[in-house]
Amino acid sequence: MSTADTPINDRFAAEAVAYRPRPAGAVSAIPATGTKASGATAGAAPTGALTVEPATPTSAVSGTGRPRRRNHHAEGLEAGRRSTRTLLWIILAAAMVLYGFPFLYLLFTSFKAPIDTIAVPPTILPKEWTLENYTNALGRSGVLASFINSAQTAIISTLLSLVLAVPAAYGITRYKTPSGRVFIMAALVTRMVPPVAIGIPLASMMSSAGLADTPIALSIAHTTISLPLSIWLMSSFFEAVPNDLEEAATVDGCSRLGALWRVVIPVVSGGIAVTAIFAFLASWNEFLFALLMTAVRSQTTPVVIANFQTQFGLDWGSMTALAAVYSIPVILLTLLLQRKIVAGMTLGAVKG
Template sequence: MTASFVNSVSTALIATLLSMALAVPAAWGITRYRTRTGRLLMAGSLLVRMAPAVAIGIPLVTILGAVGLTDTPTGLALAQTTVALPLSIWLLASFFEGVPREIEEAALVDGCGRFAALLRVILPVVSGGVAVTAIFAFLASWNEFLFALLLTSIRAQTTPIAIANFQSQFGLDWGPMTALATLYSVPAVVLTLLLQRRIVAGLSLGAVKG
């Protein structure tokens, strides 16, 4: 059970970091430049989010198997990023929309490049929104079941699969299953409590303009 818990943590962290690293520049570019390509990217991310996971999972099994990443936390994290990334882009785009252009222009006048302005000025302003997005990306990976079922067997098996394995031909072993499920919920609860202030700030970002 310890191994499955470690796999869940490592997979969720990798998927969250990948999602945020890709979603931040994508969402910022979409909201600032407002090009047709950006609008198509937003629509494409929504379509990917709406697609059934099984429609994506089966091709991913073939692709990751061809590069030797099945039954590894890295391979599973890459698969789960396909779920977390579209959601992250949509959330971050809504937060970036509330940032006035004048803030970026002031940073550019002071000598920052666009990337430096994003890192040093814009991201601190929307840090609450980034925290909210990171939480949702983490939970999307933390609670994911189908990809873990399709892409893992022994080495990279996550806790949701371990919980499901308590079912046998004689029925469900409710005691250990409930205990493990309760323990598995603790990290998500603790993470949410630690980032509570950031989450509240992020949810209220842009709610009042004056």
């Protein structure tokens, strides 16, 4: 409905209309006090902003002078909004450059000739594009095996995190017992311990358990990192699901477990996707535990990438090439689950 069709009976309604952005070509129902003022206003207004045409004064606002002030006020607000939006875009662009540049630099470096990778001063774009670094990096012994180990470890760790975090978070949020509250706080405390402090004891424990140099040992270690976060994330998602849903399912004949499985889990599937991707990424990119706990059979790619830096030099080209290849699966995974992630984040956002 055009604003022209809107009946305006009082000042407040007029203000409301005046503050509202309009589509291009819309005609304001707010009368102007004179042609001069109208012309000035129209000249300042961009497409889609408030337009004012010379109009016959109406009884509602005629002769008061207030609409003119209101128009200026509205324009001021609109201009303010535009400035804020521009500023936000600039900040956003700066943040994107700040966060994205290192990765772009890594990508460009991976296509540089060896001598260009160590140029002084450094160059951003390769002088000559080459795939030599990719050939070197992927041709290095153990790289393919390390990819398989990374995937295997990350999948097991993600599954472990979800299998443990979903029931834990559900129990904590639904039963709200004092021990549950203590448990969730205790889970958070484990995040406060620096991984290096538990890395060596964990490695010793795994070794004593006969699990040294196995993906399962590393997966368990990675679960210690991702589980607390997973419990917290899942708790916030479960909190957002109204109890009425489960009660309705129970009324329809579901058991508590059935309601969880058939009603709650589908509702929080976005949240589970978010949790899964965080757990997967935590394991996929983890370095310290992998360094301490893997050897011949289970070494993961982050350690192999780090091996390009030796006491005798740094093979920048190969390192960046392997790092670029290693980031592809997580980028694809994120894109694949993008919709679920957004849905999951929204679910968490409306909590409470």
